Amino acid sequence: MFYREAGQFRTTYEADGQILPIRQDRIVLLATLAIAVVAVPFIASPYLLSAILIPFLIFSLAALGLNILTGYAGQLSLGTAAFMAVGAFASWNFVARIPGMPMLLAFVLGGLCAALVGIAFGLPSLRIRGFYLAAATLATQFFVIWCLTKISWLTNYSPSGVITAQRIEIMGYAFDTPQRKYVLVLLVVALLALLAKNLVRSNVGRSWMAVRDMDMAAEVIGIRPMRTKLLAFAVSSFYCGVAGALYAFAYLGTVEPEAYSLDLSFRILFMIIIGGVGSILGSFLGAAFIVLLPVFLNIAAHGLALPTSVASNLELMVFGALIIFFLIVEPHGLARLWQIGKEKLRLWPFPH
Amino acid sequence: MKLLPSIVLGTLLAGAIAPAFAQEQFVALPSYRVGPYASGGSGFYGGIIDYFALVNAAGGVNGVKIAWQECETEYNPSRGVECYERLKTQQGGATLVEPLSTSIAYGILDRIPQDKIPMTMLGYGRSDAANGKVFPYVFPLISSYWSQAAAMVKYLADKNGGSLKGKKIVHLYHDSAFGKEPLPVLEALAKQQGFELVKVPVAPPGSEQQAQWLQIRQARPDHVILWGWGVMNSVAIKTAQRNGFPREKILGVWWAGSEEDTVPSGDAAKGYTAMSFNTPGNYPVLDEIRTKLYKTGKGNLADQARIGSVYHMRGVTAGILFVEAMRTAQEKFGKGKPVTGEQMRWGLEHLNIDLARQKAVGAANMFPTVKTSCEDHEGSGAVKVQQWDGKKWVAITPNWIVGDRALVKKLIDESSNKYAAEKNIKPACMP
Numbered sequence: 030m031f032y033r034e035a036g037q038f039r040t041t042y043e044a045d046g047q048i049l050p051i052r053q054d055r056i057v058l059l060a061t062l063a064i065a066v067v068a069v070p071f072i073a074s075p076y077l078l079s080a081i082l083i084p085f086l087i088f089s090l091a092a093l094g095l096n097i098l099t100g101y102a103g104q105l106s107l108g109t110a111a112f113m114a115v116g117a118f119a120s121w122n123f124v125a126r127i128p129g130m131p132m133l134l135a136f137v138l139g140g141l142c143a144a145l146v147g148i149a150f151g152l153p154s155l156r157i158r159g160f161y162l163a164a165a166t167l168a169t170q171f172f173v174i175w176c177l178t179k180i181s182w183l184t185n186y187s188p189s190g191v192i193t194a195q196r197i198e199i200m201g202y203a204f205d206t207p208q209r210k211y212v213l214v215l216l217v218v219a220l221l222a223l224l225a226k227n228l229v230r231s232n233v234g235r236s237w238m239a240v241r242d243m244d245m246a247a248e249v250i251g252i253r254p255m256r257t258k259l260l261a262f263a264v265s266s267f268y269c270g271v272a273g274a275l276y277a278f279a280y281l282g283t284v285e286p287e288a289y290s291l292d293l294s295f296r297i298l299f300m301i302i303i304g305g306v307g308s309i310l311g312s313f314l315g316a317a318f319i320v321l322l323p324v325f326l327n328i329a330a331h332g333l334a335l336p337t338s339v340a341s342n343l344e345l346m347v348f349g350a351l352i353i354f355f356l357i358v359e360p361h362g363l364a365r366l367w368q369i370g371k372e373k374l375r376l377w378p379f380p381h
Numbered sequence: 382m383k384l385l386p387s388i389v390l391g392t393l394l395a396g397a398i399a400p401a402f403a404q405e406q407f408v409a410l411p412s413y414r415v416g417p418y419a420s421g422g423s424g425f426y427g428g429i430i431d432y433f434a435l436v437n438a439a440g441g442v443n444g445v446k447i448a449w450q451e452c453e454t455e456y457n458p459s460r461g462v463e464c465y466e467r468l469k470t471q472q473g474g475a476t477l478v479e480p481l482s483t484s485i486a487y488g489i490l491d492r493i494p495q496d497k498i499p500m501t502m503l504g505y506g507r508s509d510a511a512n513g514k515v516f517p518y519v520f521p522l523i524s525s526y527w528s529q530a531a532a533m534v535k536y537l538a539d540k541n542g543g544s545l546k547g548k549k550i551v552h553l554y555h556d557s558a559f560g561k562e563p564l565p566v567l568e569a570l571a572k573q574q575g576f577e578l579v580k581v582p583v584a585p586p587g588s589e590q591q592a593q594w595l596q597i598r599q600a601r602p603d604h605v606i607l608w609g610w611g612v613m614n615s616v617a618i619k620t621a622q623r624n625g626f627p628r629e630k631i632l633g634v635w636w637a638g639s640e641e642d643t644v645p646s647g648d649a650a651k652g653y654t655a656m657s658f659n660t661p662g663n664y665p666v667l668d669e670i671r672t673k674l675y676k677t678g679k680g681n682l683a684d685q686a687r688i689g690s691v692y693h694m695r696g697v698t699a700g701i702l703f704v705e706a707m708r709t710a711q712e713k714f715g716k717g718k719p720v721t722g723e724q725m726r727w728g729l730e731h732l733n734i735d736l737a738r739q740k741a742v743g744a745a746n747m748f749p750t751v752k753t754s755c756e757d758h759e760g761s762g763a764v765k766v767q768q769w770d771g772k773k774w775v776a777i778t779p780n781w782i783v784g785d786r787a788l789v790k791k792l793i794d795e796s797s798n799k800y801a802a803e804k805n806i807k808p809a810c811m812p
Contacts, residue, residue, distance in 0.1 A: 080466035
């Protein structure tokens with residue numbers, strides 16, 4: 030009923046190939062975007078913006094990056110946080126060392142640096158796959174963090190190795206309040222998400238999926254595995270790099286290696302597992318789940334006046350149990366649940 | 382799907398648990414009691430809360446009771462920022478924050494002047510925040526890492542008859558921001574006093590140090606500075622014993638000088654020395670905490686044996702400093718009513734806790750006298766050296782040690798002015 034498609038005719042190839050073929054989906058998406066851009070900055074509290082929505086959007090972008098690599102191209106990676114760190118440190122250095130560097134360009138250049146590092150560490154994927162590749166990408170995590178603590182040029186010889194991020198200023202307009210930072214992050218994430226959605230629908234995305242499903246067969250039908258895999262590494266690392274730069278500049282306010290620990294890589298991996306591997310929407314759902322659940326549990330425990338140590342242990346337990354529950358009940362993640370729900374709604378109230 | 386109900390419920394709950402407390406002074410405590418550094422966090426925040434509870438039981442500061450709220454950060458910068466954002470608006474707004482974590486402190490460093498909430502950093506970085514002209518809202522009270530490093534060198538020089546010329550000192554450090562912080566001071570002093578500085582990093586968390594201690598043994602140093610944190614400390618002590626390196630020659634930083642570091646090392650730790658800004662021992666204020674709080678079941682620590690332990694005493698010290706800042710601010714801005722964050726900042730900048738004041742709160746000589754000003758947000762820079770006798774810590778320097786203050790001041794000015802230039806801050810004292 031909610032998805033009644035009767036009367037929606039697609040008469041051109043353009044109409045047939047659009048991202049959201051059902052009119053209801055288009056309306057909901059546009060309305061959500063409109064509310065997110067126009068209404069949310071005015072009605073949401075600074076806490077909601079700066080402590081919930083901004084990290085949610087940034088982690089969505091990082092999860093999107095990992096999803097391109099792992100979900101679409103089938104290359105398991107544990108180095109997501111390292112690529113984010115490269116993006117953050119590179120952007121910081123571009124702004125610090127080149128006078129008059131536009132901030133957005135610095136983010137893009139930071140992403141490109143991450144892409145280069147991604148290509149370098151993606152090279153082993155040509156020979157190894159699966160768990161072995163995961164172990165190889167783990168090396169990225171250790172190597173990048175080691176470099177960042179070791180080479181003090183990267184932190185401009187700061188005695189402690191922790192540097193504060195510069196103010197975000199774009200064309201003389203300072204993004205220094207939670208509202209402005211939120212709008213900036215939202216626009217960057219929305220743009221890159223649209224790009225990713227189109228990318229995975231294009232022949233590039235199809236070749237990624239072909240390599241993921243069976244690389245031998247893909248090679249036989251004329252897909253060059255080397256180029257495809259390295260392109261996936263580059264694009265994925267670019268997304269992670271931009272996410273890392275936003276994480277440092279729009280959320281943390283500092284640029285430091287410890288913020289990009291292995292723990293963060295795992296969290297982003299959980300996001301795509303819970304959200305849905307190989308799904309753009311899944312990246313957002315997974316990020317929302319992982320960002321919101323601990324905060325929600327924490328606030329709930331506080332409402333029940335539990336001591337903080339009990340509260341945080343409870344948080345870990347509930348979190349772990351939910352992850353296991355999801356993996357057993359719906360291994361394809363929240364995105365798949367939404368898809369099932371949508372199909373049910375199409376037939377409702379007369380399932381057959 | 383998941384997002385909307387969570388937000389709605391979350392805001393409802395947050396609204397329900399934050400009624401207005403007009404006559405209370407609210408302090409934000411982004412604490413950590415789980416995770417790898419829980420032992421330090423629980424002791425430190427336990428100490429602060431115990432002291433606050435004690436002050437409240439006696440009627441508060443001129444009748445104003447202290448309110449506080451904890452938020453678990455797990456020592457994670459991202460969680461810490463979220464906690465700060467959540468706590469800062471609770472109960473009419475936070476007027477003081479203490480995250481006890483370098484990363485979290487850095488993460489909120491730019492936000493606190495905007496929110497007008499002073500932040501204390503009791504005994505951790507960033508050292509150059511002692512310059513109140515550039516960092517008006519940041520207070521590395523008592524002593525920063527740089528003052529501590531200078532005091533360490535002073536102590537070692539005194540031990541060697543006043544000069545370290547021709548000696549060899551190993552700096553065995555946690556390879557992170559924390560471990561690298563004292564390097565500018567140690568390097569400058571090595572050049573000035575003519576001793577050789579050998580830098581040996583340990584990759585975090587530092588649970589394996591065989592190679593490092595082999596290197597140390599080959600270098601035959603006169604002293605080893607152990608700039609460690611967490612599990613690294615007890616591993617260092619045990620590995621030193623296994624390699625036959627005398628523990629008396631090891632001097633730990635104050636994050637390597639608690640019961641949690643020495644007790645797990647067993648006999649290996651006997652004779653080990655470490656820095657502290659507390660004189661170990663018993664004080665009237667600790668007795669009061671025992672009788673008035675723990676006897677009635679209102680104490681914060683689960684294990685009563687930890688009362689008066691290094692981390693607990695450090696927390697009590699922090700509590701005393703906070704309460705004295707409130708008192709100082711109330712004396713200027715009106716007694717008997719809570720002060721704002723800006724007024725609290727003024728109070729922290731005009732602290733004057735001499736021996737008489739320490740006696741009045743039952744903590745005479747528990748920590749050095751603290752006198753802050755706009756130029757000096759540290760207020761002391763004095764430390765002590767303590768030694769583990771196998772059962773407890775004993776102070777082995779009767780007087781407070783102060784290192785080369787002029788050198789530290791010079792480095793603070795250089796570094797903070799660089800920060801000011803980067804951030805377009807015009808250094809100036811606030812009224």
